[in-house]
Amino acid sequence: MVILKDLPGLPRFRCKIPIWPRTLNLDNASLQPVWSAAEQLNAAIFVHPWDMLGRERMPKYWLPWLVGMPAETSLAICSMIFGGVFERFPKLRVAFAHGGGAFPFTVGRVEHAFHVRPDLVATDNDTNPRKYLARGDENGDLTPARFYVDSLVHDADALKMLLKLFGAQRVAFGSDYPFPLGEAHPGELIESMQELSAKEKAQILSETTREFLGLS
Numbered sequence: 001m002v003i004l005k006d007l008p009g010l011p012r013f014r015c016k017i018p019i020w021p022r023t024l025n026l027d028n029a030s031l032q033p034v035w036s037a038a039e040q041l042n043a044a045i046f047v048h049p050w051d052m053l054g055r056e057r058m059p060k061y062w063l064p065w066l067v068g069m070p071a072e073t074s075l076a077i078c079s080m081i082f083g084g085v086f087e088r089f090p091k092l093r094v095a096f097a098h099g100g101g102a103f104p105f106t107v108g109r110v111e112h113a114f115h116v117r118p119d120l121v122a123t124d125n126d127t128n129p130r131k132y133l134a135r136g137d138e139n140g141d142l143t144p145a146r147f148y149v150d151s152l153v154h155d156a157d158a159l160k161m162l163l164k165l166f167g168a169q170r171v172a173f174g175s176d177y178p179f180p181l182g183e184a185h186p187g188e189l190i191e192s193m194q195e196l197s198a199k200e201k202a203q204i205l206s207e208t209t210r211e212f213l214g215l216s
Helices: 029-040 063-082 103-116 156-166 188-192 198-212
Strands: 014-018 044-048 093-096 148-150
Touching: 063 093, 063 103, 103 156, 148 156, 156 188, 188 198
Parallel strands: 014 044, 044 093, 093 148
Antiparallel strands: none
16 A cells, blocks of 8 residues: 555556465455555556465475465455455456466356355355456457456467457466466467467457556
8 A cells, every 4th residue: 555655656557466465365354445546546456376375285296386376366356356346446457367367267166156155155246256257249249357367377278268258358468487387488379379360469468468557
């Protein structure tokens, strides 16, 4: 909050936040002033997992990075959706690392839970979680998702699923550079996908990021 308020003169402000320590989810009331300030400043917030839950059970096989990080990112997204953060701050721009972690691949389960146990799931927000994803209309026009994810999923089928769920306007190029879980040659997967048009590739490789950061 202090960092946000100390930079009121910047026309475009970007900040990266880790997912908060284990006892604090992103719907926590103490974070509402952060989201409010970010919205007012037109800040673009990139959420990256760290201090992963269940780490004490994952001492081997690099599991905190392979299992913990995707779970942590899904927890962050679900917390913001079910906590009504996107409803209270409709202009807030948020992107999540690693293709949104486990969330895109469990959204069916998340939506089903919303319908069958609203007494547990929809206590703070009665909006169907799928409504935050991309949707088409009767004319075939696509409204992109409410939030952004990056493209770093290392798998063509996974990236195609992201594009279907979020729309190319909400999938930003991710490299994870210079860390070993990043692409050895950033952008290689996107460029290799023949089913993507030149326009779609340009959107993912540069335009979505520019729009997210307020540079377009």
